[in-house]
Amino acid sequence: MKYGVNEQGYYGDFGGAYVPEMLYPNVEELRQQYLTILNDPDFKAEFNQLLKDYVGRPSPLYYAKRYSEKYGANIFLKREDLNHTGSHKINNAIGQILLAQRLGKKRIIAETGAGQHGVATATVCALKGIECVVYMGEVDMERQAPNVARMKMLGAKVVPAMSGSRTLKDATNEALRDWIANPVDTHYIIGSVVGPYPYPDMVARFQSIISFETKKQLFEHTGKELPEYVMACVGGGSNAMGMFYHFLDDESVRLIAVEAAGKGVNSGHSAATTFLGKEGVLHGSRTILMQTEDGQVVEPYSISAGLDYPGIGPQHAHLYKIKRAEYASVTDDEALQAGLLCCQLEGIIPAIESAHALAQLEKMKFKKDDNVVICLSGRGDKDLNTYIKYFNY
Amino acid sequence: MSYEPSNNMNRLNQLFATKGNNLLSIYYTAGYPELNSTLDIAEALEKAGVDFLEIGFPYSDPVADGPTIQNSSQQALDSGMTLKVLFEQLKDLRKRISIPILLMGYVNPIMQYGVERFCKQAAEVGVDGVIVPDLPIYEYETIYAKYFKGNNLSNIFLITPQTSPDRISKIDDLSNSFIYLLSSSSITGGSLNVSDSIEAYYTRVKAMNLKNPTIIGFGISDNATFTKACQYANGAIVGSKFVKLLEEDNYLEKIPAFVQSIRPIY
């Protein structure tokens, strides 16, 4: 694959495994084993069976008629919101729990922002009867309270991350610290295409099911495998990478990634990483991150907990730098309005994360016959409080 | 007492050449508890008999550190500590302090400062070595090593109970002053727990007859843990326990008694 990872774990200038020696054996074990395990017929069979019977895949590719009329193109929604647990995060969680089992791990840790990855991880741990600890920023525990309750019902222990901005980046720090202290029996299920190599590649492979299905489904709808546009929101970038994966080598397909601008790119309250960031190291990989001149990580802001992250995965940094994908940004207000529009035009309440991708439709100039696929990465149940407050329902 | 590095022997190499055991090193965070306390603390520690120092430059997201050092780092950042400020403070380092000095911190601030500029300035002010926990061997060898070597700075690698013998040998080859032996796989600020398996690990490393001396760190907090560590290595490093002392009033005056409590001189 032209845009894939090389042997050293790099995508162009980005990637690698910048981890302290304490984490080296864990990461090295994964590096040595992940491809063998992922290619094992037994693994594949169990993965595919669970995706079908437990997650409910394939997720529909829905032709959104009223959106299409409004925006003057054929708009399709890839319905990851219909997955069990309500988002694309479950695809990766299923893959990693099966991997962890094959590595003989007895305990699972995870970080979560919106709580979707935490819920997905708690779910697969319940499924397999494995102990689960989820780190979540204290601020996020408040704004995504229903997901905290869900994780607890599923048997996970939820530990508040109290350092820094008390959001996703700090939850990730705490999970890494836990992994340092528990190097032998614990597997860390990272929730996005971030972290040291091989995580970005491994998570992208698990999420690539999104674009794999889309190609076939689009052919059934239109007689063509390739759309003109593929769009997705980017926190760390896993739903976007899953949505882009099988289109990367099809250079005619325009890949649009949408970041969270928060209160505006230049407001000082934003998470629009490619607009505000510089190259550096975050959470184990060389990537683009928001930072001060002195190399301190800047605390991001977005109303969407899942996009409130100061970096992006290294493969995104690469696709951005070489211009294979285009990176846009959408504010809190634009996203919430787009979320409401989706309810009213299509009868779907989207996650606020996904609503960022939908909001970008307003800014695009399509031709009449363009086929456009948007990853509807999750459902909005977890965000009802935020929607209710914003629109005064 | 004052010695200048010569023949590619920096102060660290000279220290290990002249004193082989019971070495005591102290870690603390630059700019904590006060922005300008960095050198005063160094001076007090040297006077109290400490053999070498690790001065941490703060980072916002120190994943290898526990709450004590996280907190000192955040406070130092809030007070305005940056690498630029630190090098400014260290201008007079060698007028006041003669023991070896290491800088310790995470890779991103070095990257933003520019590794070449960082190494050059570190050497200019009289720093002897650098510890960068999240700088991988591959990137060290391919990018960083030439700047470290060109400025006669030792790069200190860490090993843990999980590090394989092959990797320990490789680290021994790449090292040129000492190897930092972690007492367990943990973040800073834990307690030294000498279980059978840890004892086996120390013994295993000792039996490898490495060319570099070893210093044990993480969880060294009193005379008992220091003495234990010195049975297996050439010395030990105290970090979080000392940073906690800096939270107290009149911390400078308390330094001699603190050092005495770790390694009594009778």
Ligand SMILES: Cc1ncc(COP(=O)(O)O)c(C=O)c1O
């Ligand atoms: C529904 C949904 N979409 C998107 C994201 C952002 O993550 P990523 O960029 O990895 O897809 C999240 C994260 O929590 C999410 O819950």
